[in-house]
Amino acid sequence: MAYSVLVVGGGLIGLSTAIGLREQGHQVTLIERAAAPSYTDQPELRVSALAQHSRQLLQHLQVWGQLPRERLGPYTGMEVWDHDSFGRIEFNAAEVNADDLGAIVENRVVETKLWERAQAVGVHLHPETAITELHQTETQVQVKTATGQSYQADYLIAADGVQSQIRQKVQAPLTFWDYEQRGMVAVIECEQPHGAVARQVFLPSGPVALLPLGNPNQVSLVWSCDEDQVGTYEALDDQAFANQLMRVSDSCLGTVKVVSKRASFPLRMHYAQRWLHDRVILIGDAAHSIHPLAGQGANLGFADVTAILKVFAEGEVTHRQLRQWERERKAAAVIMITAMEGFKRGFGTANPVAKVLRGLGLHAADRITPIKRMLTQVALGSSS
Ligand SMILES: Cc1cc2nc3c(=O)[nH]c(=O)nc-3n(C[C@H](O)[C@H](O)[C@H](O)COP(=O)(O)OP(=O)(O)OC[C@H]3O[C@@H](n4cnc5c(N)ncnc54)[C@H](O)[C@@H]3O)c2cc1C
Known part of the structure; x- marks a missing residue:
């Protein structure tokens, strides 16, 4: 079954989700507040240490092979x-x-290649677009942008990072720790x-x-x-x-x-107590952020993506499946957060x-x- 999905946030996690869903045949629109990503000859400041499973996902999305070897x-x-x-x-x-x-990997380099791939597979990309309103009914979710544009979809996936505006709009309670x-x-x-x-x-x-x-x-x-x-x-x-x-x-x-x-x-460490708010799903840093000491933040996010793609691959998406996804991914995030806290306190x-x-x-x-x-x-x- 094909759904319409609105992805908010074009970072590593939002873009991978959008490409994966599009490749499954869903109708995907991605809204990103900033301009389309690009990079220069100079190494970027923000990097991530990607584990094997994250690279496998990028391979599956046909992006890993596009990354310049020298970067x-x-x-x-x-x-x-x-x-x-x-x-x-x-x-x-x-x-x-x-x-x-x-x-x-340098985050900007990966984001640029993901953006190109998203464009190639037919994700509707809207850079430099800010959301001002969010409404949900039982069957649909709708957003309005600062320029008065409105978008409607069956699901909204919020991948808008640590300060997620969508998380604030759905008033998701947060467990929070400022390091x-x-x-x-x-x-x-x-x-x-x-x-x-x-x-x-x-x-x-x-x-x-x-x-x-x-x-x-x-x-x-x-x-x-x-x-x-x-x-x-x-x-x-x-x-x-x-x-x-x-x-x-x-x-x-x-x-x-x-x-x-x-x-x-x-x-900062945080995790949203609920990642599923009717038709709004929080993912990546919007759902959890951890201390970078083990370099696992993006890896956790990529694992969220792999798991949500499995849910959307299974024909009809049910609330029960999404709850199961939320339970499993939240447990993985909490285990990682606890381990990082132990490390941090121990040292x-x-x-x-x-x-x-x-x-x-x-x-x-x-x-x-x-x-x-x-x-x-x-x-x-x-x-x-
Ligand atoms: C210093 C540091 C070092 C790190 N090192 C590692 C590491 O080695 N390994 C690792 O796995 N992780 C690391 N991390 C964590 C990793 O960078 C993040 O977990 C990862 O980038 C999260 O990706 P994301 O796509 O969820 O969020 P982001 O990368 O934050 O992307 C969010 C996107 O949403 C957009 N956006 C925000 N608000 C809106 C809005 N309202 N509307 C539309 N778009 C919006 C933003 O412009 C951005 O493009 C590190 C983090 C830090 C701070």
Whole structure:
């Protein structure tokens, strides 16, 4: 059965949903507040570490093969260590018979290729369009835009990100946690090649991730930092910032240099208590957002997409199926949020006893093969 579906939000999650639904034969309209995505020769600041299942979805949507190889950073190793103790763990794709552990992608590059694919498969794309009103009846959902245009559909899928306006319009109650942190991001050039290894060092204030980009001497920095310290770092010039980065990352890549502008994003955890509001479905960051320390936000969103596409592939969509989708995906998000919270609390303390314990824990995990294999599977994102 073919439905009409309105997707609000043209980020990674909204665009993938729209393409998948269109390929199933549904009539799909996508509304995006910003202009159509594009990218330049310079590496973008916002990146995601994509797990295998996310890449499989992008392959299925015929987008993965369109991504320029030089803008992909597949990584075969991961190194995680504690700045304040002897704890260290290393993961390797070969240990789990995988080709790699994931791939770093630049969000804008993927969004641009998704947009092109959406256009090619016949999604009706409306960039630079703002929604002002939302109404639902038992059988239809209707939105009005700032320019007076109105759109009607059987379902509306809200993929409009962390600050989802649709979530606010349906008054979805939110479970919310402000980490009082910001993620500082920048592209960093390093003296030593990254060797296709994703590195993460835990400081008491949060993790610092150095994610390998397509260029063997460039990494993408995601430095989670308490809000009250961010101002101090932001006030530094690039050279002084690079010196601080070398200090906190134990100069693991030799001398480093900032080669992009620097930016920061607020880090918040939230999940909507209900993702299904009659004919409105919340998905991706609109439904959940988690700390980026394990790089799983987009992966969780892609897993939502894969699961919702299964529901729409099954002929008639029933409220029961959608509730089942909501239950399963919410459970996966809550498990991930709880795990991230545990990590953050475990590392986010300068207590000397905790320091010794986490050092011992990482040390032991690195040496006990089954535990390490299990952690590597988590790193691969098999639990999203
Ligand atoms: C610092 C940082 C690092 C991260 N690192 C990783 C990582 O390594 N791996 C990972 O998996 N995840 C990571 N994440 C999370 C990941 O970026 C998000 O989970 C993912 O981008 C969410 O995609 P989305 O499409 O749901 O939302 P978004 O990417 O936010 O897209 C929402 C879209 O909706 C549009 N929009 C918003 N409001 C409206 C409206 N009212 N009408 C129409 N359109 C609207 C926006 O313009 C945007 O295009 C990170 C996040 C941060 C902050």
